[in-house]
Amino acid sequence: MPPSERPSDRRARIREGHHRAIIDAAASLLGAKGADGFTVEELARRAEVSRRTVFNHFGSVDDIVITVCTEVLGDLVETFESRPSAPAGTSDAGVFDELAEALRSTDLVAPIAYLTRVLGTSDNDSSQRRAVVLLRAFTEVSERIAAEMLRRHPEADELTTRLLVSSLIGGLVVLHTHWLAATGGSADTASRAVWDELLDQLIRQTRDGYASTASLGAHTS
Template sequence: MTELGLRARKKLQTRQQIVEAAAALFAERGFDDVTVAEIARAANVSEKTVFNYFGTKEDLIFSGMDDFSAALLQAIRERPRGVSPFAAFGEFVVQPRGLLAAEDPDAIERLAAVARIIDDSTTLQTRQRQLFDANTDRLATLLAEEAGATDADIAAWVVANGLIGVLRAMQKYIHRAVLAGRRGPDLISDVLAQGERAVEVLEHGLADYTVGH
């Protein structure tokens, strides 16, 4: 048991070492101008080791999205009986995750650094859109299965697209905010509250949005 624990810690340490080396290089020179070989040298590992931990160079930025997607689908799939997908999604959205949940005071600065790296790379922006699209497809498939429909069911895709759209909007909002210099717990509360409000708009109908304005 002790040996397995030591091995797991060593793997985690190596992974973090690679991430930190990549982040420093990306922040200094931009994502597109840094090679995996350079990242490996900076992290004092082989290029093969980098790819053992990360399938692509883009995964050095977005690897956490797979875990996030899996957690989201699990929250919806395993929600209590009688709870709607909207409610399960809404509960998921209002929980701080990743760097938003980190107690480290430098977490927001790391988030700002990532936002700048993505903002300066069309390659990363394209990959980000692909990942959100893939998450939409996975959620649509799950919703269609629960409704007894096929993967081609338009309603399931529309609902999934709306819910994933909330996540896209929240991500865009927080990135713009940190790049503009906003910091502090109020920022996190703000983005989570806006996400909750967006889910309510979807759940109760789009027709009432802006009515009376």
């Protein structure tokens, strides 16, 4: 232990290392065997930790899988975070457009196709589990984007911002179902065209609904 490192810092560093090792091992096993293809014991061996350590960090295997899925979808958050902030005082509609453009400019087909494959498509149980895992993963992504949006626009109403973000990000889970039925989960040019069309429909319908609400508020204020 370095002379300047306190015992509490060392424990935190070890815990962080274990956490990262478990996630990395889970990602490797997911890619090789799918979500139902490995046990906690196998995960612990791959991560070089004990079974107890795995459950000290995560409540269940699904929690680990969701964390991996959230990281796979992290490009969406990074795309949004890397975009220039809209000017202070931007209207709600302008903030909506900021997020919509980030969705359009992020390649979501590749990570969603990967997640579809590793989460399974063979039976009803796999489909139900996939839907739950994707919903929870997208919910975490939504919360991160909402937090970033509020950081960029501290003057924005928190409830309105969170509703706006969740409407779009939550809609991606619905899009996935229609995209999978139309493409079989492939990640090629044709499936990207299907995704882009579905995404445009989501953005258009969400914007129209929001614009109607904003118009009603303007008339009643």
